[in-house]
Amino acid sequence: MARGFSEFKYMTFDVVGTLIDFEGGITTCLAGVAADAGVSIDGEAALALYRQARYMPDAGLFPDDLVRVYMVIAPQLGLPAEEKYGVRLRDSAGAWQGFPDSAAALAELAKSHKLIAMTNARRWALDHFEKQLGSPFFATFTADDTGTEKPDPAFFQKVFDFVAARGDSKDDILHVAQSQYHDIGISRTLGLTNCWIERRHAQKGYGGTIEPERFTVPDHHFTSMAALATAVRESLKERT
Structure with a gap:
């Protein structure tokens, strides 16, 4: 026992x-970026892509690494591959x-x-x-x-x-x-x-x-x- x-x-x-x-925080931020870009995303699909990107060999410390992660997953989600959105994702951690x-x-x-x-x-x-x-x-x-x-x-x-x-x-x-x-x-x-x-x-x-x-x-x-x-x-x- x-x-x-x-x-x-x-x-x-x-x-x-x-x-x-953190999952809600990430998907909410990505949905906001998607809305700005005039597209929509599936939250669970985004998390699966995030998981793969987050654990790449060149991953950095969290949540700073979210800038790199965003640049990896953005093209797969149809989001703009611009670093400012990666910074937005990283900084969103302060409001999770x-x-x-x-x-x-x-x-x-x-x-x-x-x-x-x-x-x-x-x-x-x-x-x-x-x-x-x-x-x-x-x-x-x-x-x-x-x-x-x-x-x-x-x-x-x-x-x-x-x-x-x-x-x-x-x-x-x-x-x-x-x-x-x-x-x-x-x-x-x-x-x-x-x-x-x-x-x-x-x-x-x-x-x-x-x-x-x-x-x-x-x-x-x-x-x-x-x-x-x-x-x-x-x-x-x-x-x-």
């Missing part, structure tokens, strides 16, 4: 895709919204656990995301801080070192994320207890997130942050 929620001191969170609706349940769930979870953000986004983007989420984090780690991106184990090691400096260990961490590829698989390999937030439970495929080589059955599984917060609340009630 998976360990109970009260057994953890920390919850670490993937941000983009788990807490912030949290999922409707993210801020409230995080605020509740912060009452019982120390919350740590672990994002492949750069610091400037996380600064915007944090405001969207109500600034709930005890600590934050970005690609700028770690020098790498998940699923690189080195990213996780930075967090392990942080909690170790506080006299704790990875056994005190529950890792929460939507990406099987970036988070759930590697967290299992590293011996973390994990919680999969299946944001695309009502949709087919992996959308804008790279598909994992193999599916990892998570320790905990919810389709929303609200459901996780409820489960934690009920678990804590049972102990009192």
Whole structure:
């Protein structure tokens, strides 16, 4: 059986895709560009193209890399291949919204656990995301801080070192994320207890997130942050 929620001191969170609706942000921006150009696009098709372009060998750090990504996918979507629109896509990250349940769930979870953000986004983007989420984090780690991106184990090691400096260990961490590829698989390999937030439970495929080589059955599984917060609340009630 998976360990109970009260057994953890920390919850670490993937941000983009788990807490912030990056797919909605990208497709909304691309739809705006399309409208300006007098064409229309299919959102899921755009996300599939985005996914392919985002994980090319010459990819840069996110979301700065969206300028390059746009120039790759624009011709395939019938959009104008002009860098200014790539810049528009990159800068749209500053206005991406949290999922409707993210801020409230995080605020509740912060009452019982120390919350740590672990994002492949750069610091400037996380600064915007944090405001969207109500600034709930005890600590934050970005690609700028770690020098790498998940699923690189080195990213996780930075967090392990942080909690170790506080006299704790990875056994005190529950890792929460939507990406099987970036988070759930590697967290299992590293011996973390994990919680999969299946944001695309009502949709087919992996959308804008790279598909994992193999599916990892998570320790905990919810389709929303609200459901996780409820489960934690009920678990804590049972102990009192």
